Each structure stands twice: as structure tokens, then as C-alpha cells.
Amino acid sequence: MNAPDLITDSLVIAGKAYGSRLLVGTGKYRNFAETRAAIDASGAEIITVAIRRVNIGQNAGEPNLLDSLPPTQFTILPNTAGCYNAKDAVRTLRLARELLDGHALVKLEVLADEATLFPNMPETLIAAKELVADGFQVMVYCSDDPIQAKALEEIGCVAVMPLASLIGSGMGILNPWNLDIILDRARVPVLVDAGIGTASDAAIAMELGCDGVLMNTAIAKAKNPVLMASAMKKAVEAGRDAFRAGRMPKKIYQASPSSPTEGRIS
């Protein structure tokens, strides 16, 4: 490995290269100043936002999220959080595209159930087809099912984003084996989206060979979000480097001394 390799290991999504493999959400922070400070500490270039009705007639002068996180400085990834069918998701992203001046990169998530926030895969597939046909570049939240992930890739999604565990649960990677199968078959970037709880979870995702990690609650709901954002940045980088370096083979129940066995005084 030489130095240029370290510099050029970018995450490429829909033909665009990004230096950071950590994508972060902007929800659940105390205020926009904390949001901005945490995102700066995370080093993330792609940040997700939700699309919601404006509060008509109230607080006309209140600050706007995109004033703190301008699209000139970040790649804004609008999501469809809260959508439970394909129609609402497509409608939401068309509004997002208008709001962001024609921006095509989006995060599709169609939910199935309020208790689990598990993806509704039949509706996700319908929405993905419609969005791809309409010119969107779709990064898609999905179940950790290799068959569904492949189907989304074949529809034309630019990245597949299986959950590690339930959204906002912080339970970490529950099924690394499924992720492994998805990674083995995928020809588009695979990002773990949802379920990361702490830095080691992010590092494990990257060590498995994931192309990136998307998280929100793990940073926003840490006691110190800015410090956790910094930890996540390092974890994603460390996990990626470890993956690229190629770990040593595991030797089950078989020790191997690190120091020479020759020349011992006894």
C-alpha cells in the first residue's frame, strides 16, 4: 500500500466521489448549533433531512435547518421518513427535488410498522422503480435480505442501505452474515443504515466491507453528541483501513508467539 491509495479511497455514489464514508442524520438534536457542531466533528459530507409541512403563520422568522447546513457545503440527502406507502414516498421526494433546486440524490425509506420501523419491501420496490424512472438517484433503506437488496440494485438504485438493527435502537449489527452475503453480491455501494449504537458497531460494519455507514440517533442521543461524532468518524476510518489492510486469519484455539522462539536464555 502506498500513500496515494490512502488518499484516493473515496466513496463513489452515482458517479460522485466523497471523502467521508460516514453519513449522518440531522434529527433529534437540541438545536441547530449542536446539529452543526456534531456534523462538523463527524466529517460527514452527506447529511439527511426530512421534508415536513411548514408551520403556517407561526414564527415566520424562525431559523431554518438549511441555514445552518447550507447545500453549498453539504450534499443534502432528503429522506421519506414517516412514509408508509410508495405513493407518499414518491410525492415527498418530488417536493424535496423542487425544494433543493432539482437535486436528484435521495434516500428512499418506506416503513411498514410504527413499532419496528421495519422497511415495507413491496412498497419500497414500487417506489424505487417509479423514482428511478423519474430520474432520481436512489439510496434505499432496506431489510438485510440479500434477495431484496439485489432486486433494488437491479431496479437501478445507486446504493442499498440495509438496517443493522431497528432504527434508533442502537442495538448494533445483529446479522453480520446476511450483510456478508449482500456485500458479496452487490455491485453498488452497500451502507449500513440504522441500528448503530456506538463506535465499535460502526467499525464492525466497515470491517465487514460495507462502503459506508449512515447514523443519526447514535450521535444525537449520546450524552456528548460532538464527542461521539468524532468517535464515529475515527471508527469508520479505522474499520475501513482494517478492511482494506486485510485482517490476519483467525486461528481457533491455536496460539502463536509474537516473539522469536530461538535464543531464549532458558
Place this chain on the structure above:
Amino acid sequence: MPVLQINGKPRNVPPGSSVENLIATLQLEGKRFAIELNGEIVPKSRHAATTFNDGDKLEVVIAVGGG
């Protein structure tokens, strides 16, 4: 006077008023938002030319924090 449903709530607007007029009334000028009228996006280029009819359903959305 036409009555619209704006973000699910009724609101009167002066006859002949446009999306652009409404944006000014709501003090949204210069902000990032998007408008949908009866299920169809109204692009910025058509804000001035698009006028309302009684019963129109309007959605006005912005970006907020989300994951």
C-alpha cells in the same frame, strides 16, 4: 373569496391571488420551501402565474432535521 386547504387547514385568499402572493403573505420569501397544488408540484418558475380556485389543496413544505 376562495377557500384553500393549506397544509390541511382552511384559509381564505383574495380572489385572483397567486402562489407568489401567498408566499409573500406567509413571509416565506427567500426561504427554501416547495409547493404542491392538488398533488402536483408547482415549480418556482410558475409561482407568479399559478392562481387559486376554491377548494384547492396546497402543501407547503420545508426541510427539517431527520435521519
